[in-house]
Amino acid sequence: MNQKIFDNNWLVESGDEKDVVLISRIRLARNLKNHHFPNKASIVEKEEIIEQLQNNLSFLESENFHFFKMEEFSALERDVLQEKNLISKCHSENIEGKALILNNKLHLSTMINEEDHLRIQVFGSGLDFSTIWQVADQFDDQIESEVEYAFSNKWGYLTSCPTNVGTALRASVMCHLPALVLSERINEVLGAVGKFGLTVRGVSGEGSGSAGELFQISNQITLGYTEKEIIDNLKSIILQIIREERRSRLYLVNKNYDKLKDNVLRSLGILKYAHRLKENEALNFLSKVKFGLDSGLIEEDINKNIFSELIFKIRTAHLQLNNYNSQEELDIKRAELIRNSL
Amino acid sequence: MLCDNCQENDAIVHLTRIINGKKEEIHLCEDCAKKSNKFKLDSFNNISFQSMLSAILNENDSSDSSFMNNNLNNNNCNSCGLNYSEFTKSGEFGCADCYLEFEDELETLFKRIHGNKRHTGKKPANIEAEKEFQAEIDHLKAEMESAVEDERFEDAAEIRDEIHEIKKSMEEDIDESKNI
Numbered sequence: 001m002n003q004k005i006f007d008n009n010w011l012v013e014s015g016d017e018k019d020v021v022l023i024s025r026i027r028l029a030r031n032l033k034n035h036h037f038p039n040k041a042s043i044v045e046k047e048e049i050i051e052q053l054q055n056n057l058s059f060l061e062s063e064n065f066h067f068f069k070m071e072e073f074s075a076l077e078r079d080v081l082q083e084k085n086l087i088s089k090c091h092s093e094n095i096e097g098k099a100l101i102l103n104n105k106l107h108l109s110t111m112i113n114e115e116d117h118l119r120i121q122v123f124g125s126g127l128d129f130s131t132i133w134q135v136a137d138q139f140d141d142q143i144e145s146e147v148e149y150a151f152s153n154k155w156g157y158l159t160s161c162p163t164n165v166g167t168a169l170r171a172s173v174m175c176h177l178p179a180l181v182l183s184e185r186i187n188e189v190l191g192a193v194g195k196f197g198l199t200v201r202g203v204s205g206e207g208s209g210s211a212g213e214l215f216q217i218s219n220q221i222t223l224g225y226t227e228k229e230i231i232d233n234l235k236s237i238i239l240q241i242i243r244e245e246r247r248s249r250l251y252l253v254n255k256n257y258d259k260l261k262d263n264v265l266r267s268l269g270i271l272k273y274a275h276r277l278k279e280n281e282a283l284n285f286l287s288k289v290k291f292g293l294d295s296g297l298i299e300e301d302i303n304k305n306i307f308s309e310l311i312f313k314i315r316t317a318h319l320q321l322n323n324y325n326s327q328e329e330l331d332i333k334r335a336e337l338i339r340n341s342l
Numbered sequence: 343m344l345c346d347n348c349q350e351n352d353a354i355v356h357l358t359r360i361i362n363g364k365k366e367e368i369h370l371c372e373d374c375a376k377k378s379n380k381f382k383l384d385s386f387n388n389i390s391f392q393s394m395l396s397a398i399l400n401e402n403d404s405s406d407s408s409f410m411n412n413n414l415n416n417n418n419c420n421s422c423g424l425n426y427s428e429f430t431k432s433g434e435f436g437c438a439d440c441y442l443e444f445e446d447e448l449e450t451l452f453k454r455i456h457g458n459k460r461h462t463g464k465k466p467a468n469i470e471a472e473k474e475f476q477a478e479i480d481h482l483k484a485e486m487e488s489a490v491e492d493e494r495f496e497d498a499a500e501i502r503d504e505i506h507e508i509k510k511s512m513e514e515d516i517d518e519s520k521n522i
């Protein structure tokens with residue numbers, strides 16, 4: 001495929017509350033009437049579903065959209081798509097009978113025959129649910145006007161997993177919460193969100209554990225509330241978390257000014273001069289530098305968007321696109337890429 | 343085996359966690375295990391309904407087992423062949439018709455997962471909502487009458503409330519179409 005499309009990075013666009021919220025995301029699950037869900041569909045039926053969508057969705061002919069069978073991608077390209085969150089891990093494995101719709105800007109993707117027939121995802125920079133809901137809603141309308149969905153008056157959109165039934169909407173944000181982690185208030189603040197029907201998980205880089213003090217918060221309940229109610233509820237809790245994070249930043253900077261300034265500047269120093277950097281290491285130092293920039297601890301004239309610009313590029317598959325292969329070579333190229341961006 | 347997190351030290355802690363229904367094994371060294379404990383990420387993950395789903399489904403199976411199992415739906419879905427006990431193991435429906443086949447069991451299940459049992463959000467424009475609503479109301483009315491006949495007045499009151507809810511969402515639909 002044309003690898004130029006991978007260069008697009010909507011995340012560098014400015015967005016609301018971006019000192020804390022990096023990414024907003026909306027996902028809608030949809031299934032076609034009169035077909036088995038993917039877990040019960042044969043490869044032949046899955047191919048029929050792909051063909052039916054390809055033939056019926058007239059908007060796919062517009063040059064804004066691209067339709068791919070997953071087999072068209074190399075393993076490396078699938079890893080890149082996964083690092084960009086455009087496909088899930090599951091969608092990049094056992095690729096027979098699976099397909100993908102992408103828009104030009106790469107902020108809309110639709111996985112075909114993942115857990116459901118259609119998984120529509122729209123991303124936005126910063127806290128931005130009004131725009132991305134509109135995009136997802138309209139895209140859904142476009143599909144709905146050409147195919148018949150599995151829908152019940154009583155239970156809404158029918159999904160393969162009962163946790164998605166109803167609106168089949170999952171709204172989520174990726175938050176950067178370094179001050180809540182540093183002040184060890186993270187459990188207290190995030191622990192409370194479960195009471196509001198939301199879940200939290202640490203965002204991990206390679207391997208496991210949370211990297212870069214990034215957390216993903218999303219709604220769990222999909223049945224019995226309207227899309228607007230679900231999004232408004234999530235948004236109101238996120239705004240509380242943003243307030244707590246900012247409050248902790250102020251408090252920490254006032255209380256431990258010299259210690260923190262030393263810490264973020266050392267991180268900056270490492271990024272500026274390191275010869276080799278592992279993925280998680282790079283993410284953690286970049287997180288510190290972002291914190292330093294957002295809280296005014298780093299006064300040097302550095303691109304404030306550095307974190308958003310590099311968060312995809314420094315990942316392993318993205319680097320491999322340029323033919324760097326051994327672990328050692330990758331770590332060296334990663335360090336070089338970061339050095340040159342500072 | 344090396345630690346998944348730092349890739350430097352030997353892994354001594356081996357964890358299995360379930361995220362979004364998928365099993366994931368994690369191997370950590372002592373340092374990284376301590377750090378991940380500090381953030382107690384696993385306690386957040388536990389909140390996830392998705393990971394609790396199989397627990398809910400299987401609890402449904404084992405608690406009051408004599409009572410539940412006798413009443414458990416033994417039918418297979420006409421379209422995909424799935425039966426309810428397979429569903430409780432996989433946590434996945436095989437097709438839209440499974441929802442009809444397991445209807446009686448699902449009310450309780452959805453109530454447990456979502457705290458609700460009725461959709462109030464977006465509807466496809468081409469759905470013939472009114473007809474379906476009316477059919478549902480007719481069905482419930484008949485059920486209510488037979489409940490009254492059997493002097494199951496609590497059941498009858500519950501069904502009456504449900505009919506009321508359906509009528510309400512019918513009116514909301516009409517309001518919405520006026521707006522457009």
Ligand SMILES: [Zn+2]
Nearest residue numbers: 345348371374
């Ligand atoms: Zn380790």
Ligand SMILES: [Zn+2]
Nearest residue numbers: 419422437440
């Ligand atoms: Zn079925």
